[in-house]
Amino acid sequence: MKMETQKEMKDIKSQAGTNDSVQKQIKDKFGIDIDQWQFDADFMGFVTDEHSLNMVKDATSDLFKGAKLYQAPLKAVYHFLKQNGLPDIVLLDLSAENDLRAAAQALIAIDKKAHLVVIGRENEIELYRDLMEIGVADYLVKPVTAHETQRVINRIMDAKQAALMDEDQDLYEQILVMGCRGGVGTSTVATNLAWILSEELNNQTCLFDLDVHFGTAALLLDLQPCAGLRDALKKPERLDKLLLSSSASKMTKKLSVLALEESPNSELRVDPSAANMICNFLEEDNRFAVIDLPRTAIHLFEPMMKKASHLL
Template identity: 25%
Template sequence: MTYYVYVEPDPERRSMAGPYTEQGFDIVPELADLDEHLPRNPETLLVVVGAAVDLEAALTFAAYQRVQRPLLGVILLRRTPDPDVLAQAMRAGVREVVQELDAEGIRNAAVRSVDLSKALSTTMRATDHTRSAKVVTVFAGKGGCGKSVVATNLAAALSAQGGRRVLLVDLDLQFGDVAIMLQLPPARSITDAIAMAGRLDETGLRSVLTSYRPNFDVLLAPASPAEGEHVGRDLVTEVIEVARGMYDFVVVDTPPFVTDQVLAALDLSDWFVPIVTPDLPTLKSIRLTVEMFDLLEYPRERRLVVFNRADSQVGLTVEDVEEAVGAHLSVHMPSSRDVPVSVNKGIPITLDNPTHPVSMAMRRLADRCAGGAAEQVEAAPKRRMFGRRR
């Protein structure tokens, strides 16, 4: 993981950047390179902007990051700092301006900036203790129901173009598809959090996440099925509990069978989203799912059953399906060839074509999760943790 970055476009200056590399800095030649570097390294705490970087560009970068990443410190190096530059830098959010040959001054400024970032992180967690993300778990007892399509599109709809902070968790630890559906590099996954089990915090969780869009992050499943065997129930619980304090919504995609890890997510869920399609094997699996939810005392008013491919002409009416599964169908999602096209493009149809009927269905589901019936059941008794019942 990378905590520090040094930006310097001048090759001669970069050739003398040995002290930076010794202290664990990543060296990048242009500010524009940080557009890719920072999302891949969300744990970065410090950017040192070299003296050859254009002043206006450096100040614009600092002003933008002050809003987007308040924990990220920016130190500006100049050949000969003057009061006017210092004043502009402070207004833009630069933490310190240092003479480029003052090695000791740069080192001290970096220490002060990192200490400030860590203190701010602690303060933000303390002042934001009331934040508690709603956890939405998408489940289907049978594969091929479109569960991952619903999960990715629901997360996209909940993000509201970056207006809400959303985390999508791929909990299909053997064969998760979220990475390929969003065309994300599997450089990090939930298995990278195993070493932090029992002491996972916000910084640690951010270090294993992958950014998809602004305020839309993803915790990917392992690239290898064997790696998923080492992810325990307690780690899943810890991940979700930490994420609650960081996001507005946590959407969990699950495998088509019940595991201890899935039960951990369900026990922490505010909304349960079973997926049903109009075919008998799926109807049977969802009926068993509903009965399992009843057995585990998950509130019925918190279940939002999605009827996928609702317009399929297969001889089953909506009433037939509701009677078969023993539950009301909350959202009807039509069948469309545009859905697999969007999957192949790596862009959820909710983002790619917001006016599409499938997108509109996903927004209705997102609206239900974000509000709607939520206020009416807020006083419902909170269920006990499944582990305690056992």
Template identity: 30%
Template sequence: MDTLEMRAMPDTGVMENRSQFMAFVSDSESEELIKGLVQQLLIPHASIQRGDISVAIRQLEEVRSPPLLIVDLSDSKMPLQDINALADVCEPGVKVIAIGEQNDVGLFRDLMRAGVSDYLVKPLNSSLLQTAVVSSEEGMDTRIGSKIARLSVFMGVHGGVGASTLAANIAYHFSSEFKRRTSLLDLDLQTGVSSLLLDSDPVSGLLEALDDPRRTDSLVVERLASKVDEKLFVFGSETPLERPISSGFRGMEAFLQEVRQQCHFVVADLPRHLLSPAAQMVRSASTIVLVTDLTLAGLRDTARYVQALGALQCPGEVLVVANKAPDSRSARFKESEIREQLGRDIDFTVSLDTKAFQDAELRGEPLIAGSHAASRQIKAIAERVSGRGDPRRTRGSILKRLIGR
């Protein structure tokens, strides 16, 4: 595969291991024209490869998306479907110029509605190509898929129910199994455990970014996140215990906006006492997961938090997860009693499985990577939280789901 790597400009402000421009073209004439344009415009960190949009999709599943991308639709039998598949693997905010052989006004309009910045018909014209590239770089607000990261908020209704463990495991699943760029945000800024769970060291500066919107910029992930692997990043903090912490979160909106533009998924681990200060974040979440245990206090507090989320007018789906659940023989409450306490059903249960936790610890891997009952149950939650799961699959008796694990 012929690849052109250019370093015509200094590395200032360029993200690590990320091409700033990529092109996938299926013919030599277009390839040479794009190479000439890259040299003329001094585009740094550019990669030009031989291949159509299917090659682009396969490669961008494994590497970071560039801010600007050219893809070739010449051999595509279903261009819109391929563009949607490309949008699924690209990071939010990527601008795409499509090229192809169909001179079709209908196709052009469909591609524009899908978020493509421009569509150029082969043979390419140097002047039109340059105009398309420059217009994209100058900030025309067209982005493939027109999406930002899906945000999920995990909150334990009282201490020790395992909300942080579930959040970390599900973030790991999004990155390792779905191969999607994922950020885990631990908002327990003094005693959060997300970094410990994923064997990473927190980077200083998160508290300042959340307090002051001026501390957030386009390199927020590179500056403030601990990199677990190529697709998983943890925002954590070990703020000194004696230091007072403002809970105003004045910088939260700007911070989340930047992170969500650079990821496919954001998983937030929210301490329950910060529900009110972080209300705007919770309102913007696609899914809010309340984690409880099957105790009287747990059920009481779950009902109160469900009510509070309703009062905050949160439009996202609210899921209730009973973690560390005993088997049916030692269950303290009947299903009817649980429903009466909550005013609703529990959506998922995760078994109290000591062996699964011990095995995961010995392997040095998150629990979700295993094959125990608890691992399978957490994977089912991950599917639902990701937006891919079918809600109908989770219906049925809580006790039946425990017995059938």
């Protein structure tokens, strides 16, 4: 039985390149014109009986607008998917196949990133484990129900959404806040933005006030500035992760602040290369860096502005 299925899949693969002849064979044998099928990149379903077709239709009516569902044998389905690729989620009835594992593996080989849900007849844990091992997303046993089908599809969609959120969490974003003139509330915006990102949205965030003489970030948060930042800005060659960590004032577990309150008579000037190095270090431990950039020094920080994810 296994040899017959493997031979059948091999025959389908070998014929996949001759589109016209294969499509004519499919039309002559099964009365199916796959030229009339419409490809959908999000979801498609292929079943072999009317009951399954109705159940899948009920399950997907609220999930996908105008879901593309077809009742057809594997030969027609394989040829169509070989030519068009697999949608993101594809539900496929393989209950008529002698070797369900081999049939599923042949389809997964077309696109390993697709989420393949297989329908079969055998309710065996060993079969389920084998299918999961080769990359099948889930397995449904006939007779399928609308509720179970919808539950499986929802689980796949939820897992995809969670994966996207995890990817977003790994991204570092640098937000530059600048004012057109003094007194317009630039520091207030930067400080409140950093607080929201860290405390309300639960992201590791650093607020970096680059206005070392007239900046108000530390004052707004009632923090004592750390003198270590002065050394880091004056001598960038000494800058390392340890020095930067000791230079930051810890407001909360999620929010740290880099700020100074230098006297107007102080000769301290921010070295742009030092500021860029600090931003590079911030990327290692923070999800967000909110940088309050003094309007008088914007021309010195063009590289930082180009790297910024957002400019406010």
